[in-house]
Amino acid sequence: MTTPPPGLRERKKRATRVALREAALRLAVERGPDQVRVEDIAEAAGVSPRTYNNYFASREQAIVSAVTADREARIAAAVAARPADVRLADAVTDAVVEQYAHAGEHDPRALLLIITRTALREAFLDATAGIEPPLAAVLAERLGDTGAPTARVLAASAAAAVRIALEGWLRPAGSAEAAGSLGAAGFVVPAGSLAERLRAALSPLAPAFDAAERLSRTA
Amino acid sequence: MTTPPPGLRERKKRATRVALREAALRLAVERGPDQVRVEDIAEAAGVSPRTYNNYFASREQAIVSAVTADREARIAAAVAARPADVRLADAVTDAVVEQYAHAGEHDPRALLLIITRTALREAFLDATAGIEPPLAAVLAERLGDTGAPTARVLAASAAAAVRIALEGWLRPAGSAEAAGSLGAAGFVVPAGSLAERLRAALSPLAPAFDAAERLSRTA
DNA sequence: CAGGAAAAATGCGCGCACGCAAGTTTGCGT
DNA sequence: ACGCAAACTTGCGTGCGCGCATTTTTCCTG
Numbered sequence: 001m002t003t004p005p006p007g008l009r010e011r012k013k014r015a016t017r018v019a020l021r022e023a024a025l026r027l028a029v030e031r032g033p034d035q036v037r038v039e040d041i042a043e044a045a046g047v048s049p050r051t052y053n054n055y056f057a058s059r060e061q062a063i064v065s066a067v068t069a070d071r072e073a074r075i076a077a078a079v080a081a082r083p084a085d086v087r088l089a090d091a092v093t094d095a096v097v098e099q100y101a102h103a104g105e106h107d108p109r110a111l112l113l114i115i116t117r118t119a120l121r122e123a124f125l126d127a128t129a130g131i132e133p134p135l136a137a138v139l140a141e142r143l144g145d146t147g148a149p150t151a152r153v154l155a156a157s158a159a160a161a162v163r164i165a166l167e168g169w170l171r172p173a174g175s176a177e178a179a180g181s182l183g184a185a186g187f188v189v190p191a192g193s194l195a196e197r198l199r200a201a202l203s204p205l206a207p208a209f210d211a212a213e214r215l216s217r218t219a
Numbered sequence: 220m221t222t223p224p225p226g227l228r229e230r231k232k233r234a235t236r237v238a239l240r241e242a243a244l245r246l247a248v249e250r251g252p253d254q255v256r257v258e259d260i261a262e263a264a265g266v267s268p269r270t271y272n273n274y275f276a277s278r279e280q281a282i283v284s285a286v287t288a289d290r291e292a293r294i295a296a297a298v299a300a301r302p303a304d305v306r307l308a309d310a311v312t313d314a315v316v317e318q319y320a321h322a323g324e325h326d327p328r329a330l331l332l333i334i335t336r337t338a339l340r341e342a343f344l345d346a347t348a349g350i351e352p353p354l355a356a357v358l359a360e361r362l363g364d365t366g367a368p369t370a371r372v373l374a375a376s377a378a379a380a381v382r383i384a385l386e387g388w389l390r391p392a393g394s395a396e397a398a399g400s401l402g403a404a405g406f407v408v409p410a411g412s413l414a415e416r417l418r419a420a421l422s423p424l425a426p427a428f429d430a431a432e433r434l435s436r437t438a
Numbered sequence: 439c440a441g442g443a444a445a446a447a448t449g450c451g452c453g454c455a456c457g458c459a460a461g462t463t464t465g466c467g468t
Numbered sequence: 469a470c471g472c473a474a475a476c477t478t479g480c481g482t483g484c485g486c487g488c489a490t491t492t493t494t495c496c497t498g
Contacts, residue, residue, distance in 0.1 A: 050449065
């Protein structure tokens with residue numbers, strides 16, 4: 001369940017992936033996303049362009065993944081960490097809010113960039129779908145997997161809710177420009193409390209979580 | 220609410236879109252999806268390749284859309300058509316089941332093709348996301364839109380559930396081959412009752428629909 | 439510690455998606 | 469009926485995603 005010994009192969013793979021995503025983000029921030037060719041990213045990471053494509057299916061994906069990182073896994077872990085007697089709906093909601101709270105805290109320019117460019121926004125939103133599999137796994141465990149698709153459906157629904165919350169959150173930012181390397185301003189971000197939006201989007205699902213939980217207890 | 224007068228421009232556009240998607244499907248069935256270049260589709264539809272790309276963002280999308288057609292709108296319409304006093308969850312479930320019941324009834328070969336080829340399956344599944352917007356619209360109406368994202372979340376959740384049901388339904392079909400123009404067999408399809416899977420996937424969401432409905436009644 | 443299997447990196451080639459800047463068609467006001 | 473503006477089509481050019489075959493690296497087992 002932990003980390004046996006990672007093995008060298010695995011470590012190198014991770015290193016390459018990290019190198020690629022960081023190079024992608026750095027270059028995108030420095031010179032603007034449209035001025036970064038795949039070749040540049042690959043070179044900066046010290047691999048061939050072809051190899052780059054073995055790790056990421058698109059430039060947007062690479063850039064965004066530097067911000068998204070392994071948020072999916074962190075959410076799942078956070079849910080699993082909650083004591084077993086708290087309402088499942090609350091566990092999920094809190095875990096999600098917690099993980100998105102310090103979104104892009106490390107580099108405001110990255111967030112600004114993603115918000116501004118349409119293609120990146122798109123990729124960023126699509127990335128939320130990634131929480132489904134790990135979340136489904138923990139939910140299946142908590143609900144005592146019956147073979148029914150309940151866990152997956154709830155996980156996917158939560159993911160969809162998160163996506164909707166994010167969409168609404170960054171809707172205000174629609175203009176162009178501001179791509180120079182010196183955006184510098186963190187106070188330009190949409191604001192409007194991401195946390196509130198997340199809770200609002202997830203709350204309609206609470207009854208479904210409650211019902212599933214009830215079923216699993218009586219079973 | 221109906222059709223004012225469609226206008227000539229609009230009619231031509233629709234005609235082109237239909238021509239493209241039907242050409243795409245026909246060619247794909249005839250000679251196998253990998254033997255169809257964009258150029259062929261465009262030519263068969265009597266437009267330039269560039270124009271083809273103004274209508275569809277990928278070959279898969281074009282092919283699949285011939286089967287998907289306007290299922291999204293039909294589902295939304297079906298929901299809207301149910302009397303206002305039936306449980307919302309039931310209305311949605313029945314509407315979905317009803318629309319997917321005669322899936323690819325017209326051309327079994329098309330279904331067979333989509334099931335077989337991975338890229339097409341992917342595109343087919345992605346297409347389910349398309350039900351969200353129209354469904355969200357009807358739900359918003361039924362629930363008396365409060366500005367809260369409830370309707371959208373429920374619609375997206377339902378779409379996700381449908382996707383999961385479909386995934387499970389066509390999992391059994393994983394092999395390759397059988398791409399010749401004479402598949403001819405309709406009894407090869409996965410079977411295992413799509414309807415049951417759809418209901419099973421949607422049922423965990425019922426409590427959420429009930430709760431939303433209750434809220435809207437008391438408000 | 440050798441040797442061979444499995445996995446990953448790489449090079450090459452093809453078709454494709456899409457931005458851009460014309461050219462062409464449709465719609466509408468006068 | 470005319471002509472202008474907006475919508476749509478088209479050709480061209482660029483970088484990209486990915487399948488395939490080959491080479492290089494990692495891993496395991498005797």
